[in-house]
Amino acid sequence: MAWVSLILAGLFEMFGVTMINKLHKxxxxxxxxxxxxxFGASFIFLSYAMKTLPMGTAYAIWTGIGASGGAILGMFLYGESKDWKRLVFIAMVLGAAVGLKLVS
Known part of the structure; x- marks a missing residue:
């Protein structure tokens, strides 16, 4: 259940970042x-996940989901660059998150 909470925390983080952009407009x-x-829901789910998961792993995956998801949402919702180099680095962030899951 901790991993589900962590993924939900990351998704709410993505939503919060999207709302920052909406607030500017x-x-x-x-x-x-x-x-x-x-952001409130994100922190609540992150807090729940960290009761079971190591802090470093939980935080790294939470920020990875938020950062890569925010970049992907920016590409689709706000017309940000879809350059192949950008996609490679997003894949690296996601790969690192999967790697942390595998060694935890």
């Missing part, structure tokens, strides 16, 4: 509430 109360809820 639409300064309204709805964007602020969604941003706070996204």
């Amino acid at each position: 639409d300064r309204n109360w709805k964007s602020i509430v969604l941003l706070v809820l996204g």
